[in-house]
Amino acid sequence: MTETLKLAGRDLFWPPADELTEAAERIRARLGDWPPTHVDWRICLTAPDVANGGDLIVVADLQQHGEQIARWMTQGAGVIEAVAGRAVLHLGGVRYQLEGHLAEDWIPALAAFLDCGFDPHDALVLALAWRDGDEAKSGDAWPCDLSRFPRVAGLPDAPAQPFAACPDALGLYPVLPTAEWVERVVGFGVKTVQLRRKTAEPDELKKEIARSVAAGREHDAQVFINDHWQAAIDAGAYGVHLGQEDVHTADLHALAAAGVRLGLSTHGYYEMLTALHFRPSYIALGAVFPTTTKAMPTAPQGLARLARYVKLLDGVVPLVAIGGISGDVLPQVLSTGVKSAAVVRAVTEAADAAAAVASLQQAFA
Structure with a gap:
């Protein structure tokens, strides 16, 4: 049976979702000991009546929410636009664009990595590197296979050739x-x-x-x-x-x-x-x-x-x-x-x- 770690004392999701919470606890239990997070992040699958600086609101299409987006951000919340193969985080006036795999458990994985103290843009990277069932495999469950990691989108073109090499051990x-x-x-x-x-x-x-x-x-x-x-x-x-x-x-x-x-x-x-x-x-x-x-x-x-x-x-x-x-x-x-x-x-x-x-x-x- 997969070990669990109770994440008590705060709401991980809005509205409350027992199934997501249980999945987040199972994943978090496999990620090791980390200092407590400095922000009690809450992942909102439905927009709260009043957003706050600890909210990450997940939407499928920004355009459907119009003026709400600007109000949420003014209230200090972040917004994650997630569709198949893509997740874009809007937080603090910065846009973080990622292209990759969205596992069925990417949202509880995001909650688990946030609880490890990672900032939302880094936790989102790790959530997209997560695969369903990773928490049940033997050995180290932490994402460490670079081929599974997402790609940052919207960057300037890189030079045609890689930069000249330097020694591996400087x-x-x-x-x-x-x-x-x-x-x-x-x-x-x-x-x-x-x-x-x-x-x-x-x-x-x-x-x-x-x-x-x-x-x-x-x-x-x-x-x-x-x-x-x-x-x-x-x-x-x-x-x-x-x-x-x-x-x-x-x-x-x-x-x-x-x-x-x-x-x-x-x-x-x-x-x-x-x-x-x-x-x-x-x-x-x-x-x-x-x-x-x-x-x-x-x-x-x-x-x-x-x-x-x-x-x-x-x-x-x-x-x-x-x-x-x-x-x-x-x-x-x-x-x-x-x-x-x-x-x-x-x-x-x-x-x-x-x-x-x-x-x-x-x-x-």
């Missing part, structure tokens, strides 16, 4: 603020670094990028440039690292044609699928832990999620863990199976940068 990956830091760290023997220059005049920025690229060539190191893709092309950089928002503005076709490697940031399942569409050289997974080096759009992922991401994507694309990683936690990060970890303060704020790099490198040995 190892220690310091993210550094200046060309001087790049020169120092590649001089310590580090083979992969990133120049993340936040502020600089255009002429100064070009000089910084040129210096960094030259240092990489001198020490046979792979230098990625954060954000400034055109200057990176002009300087002949090994690679460029971009955020999710940049794939809509950067000329990815020019980057690919120039042979520049591409790394893309991701913060969960939906963004991983988005990144995979563009066939990058590597995908960064984060933020693993809280970080003060930049404002993050999502809560820290934690090691349990990182391990799940690695299980899904290992062997598909090189992976880099990033966000709040210090020497103290690096062994735990690597225990998830990820073969590369980006660090910032662990190097730039170390009392002895050379000693810090040597100690961090030992974790990869």
Whole structure:
């Protein structure tokens, strides 16, 4: 008999549906221990009289609901438009479009993944990767077969050829603020670094990028440039690292044609699928832990999620863990199976940068 986990104390569905609740509890029981969700989501199969910020209202056709949609969203609710082979989530002014398989149990699966603490767009990805009866199979029931996962729709065309490859195991990956830091760290023997220059005049920025690229060539190191893709092309950089928002503005076709490697940031399942569409050289997974080096759009992922991401994507694309990683936690990060970890303060704020790099490198040995 399949184990169940009672999800007591709140309404999972509106109107209440015992059969759906029982299915959600069976699925949730097979998904393991996760921190409590920070939002008590309620999946509404019929529109409630008054929607709230914890409601996800499922409809078959947005056009049939007209002005109701705008009112629900004003009230803070999300709307999921679901028809055969397609589910579109409208939440917080963002449209998340997915194409894939809608199992008979996709709605209780969605409730179960929401209870695991995943945001609605990531929980919806997992619900579309779920198959009826997965909760009854032996072993790990968590979706980890990439061929079952949905596709993100509505994205710009990817370049005709995948981005140039980089090593599967990038190892220690310091993210550094200046060309001087790049020169120092590649001089310590580090083979992969990133120049993340936040502020600089255009002429100064070009000089910084040129210096960094030259240092990489001198020490046979792979230098990625954060954000400034055109200057990176002009300087002949090994690679460029971009955020999710940049794939809509950067000329990815020019980057690919120039042979520049591409790394893309991701913060969960939906963004991983988005990144995979563009066939990058590597995908960064984060933020693993809280970080003060930049404002993050999502809560820290934690090691349990990182391990799940690695299980899904290992062997598909090189992976880099990033966000709040210090020497103290690096062994735990690597225990998830990820073969590369980006660090910032662990190097730039170390009392002895050379000693810090040597100690961090030992974790990869």
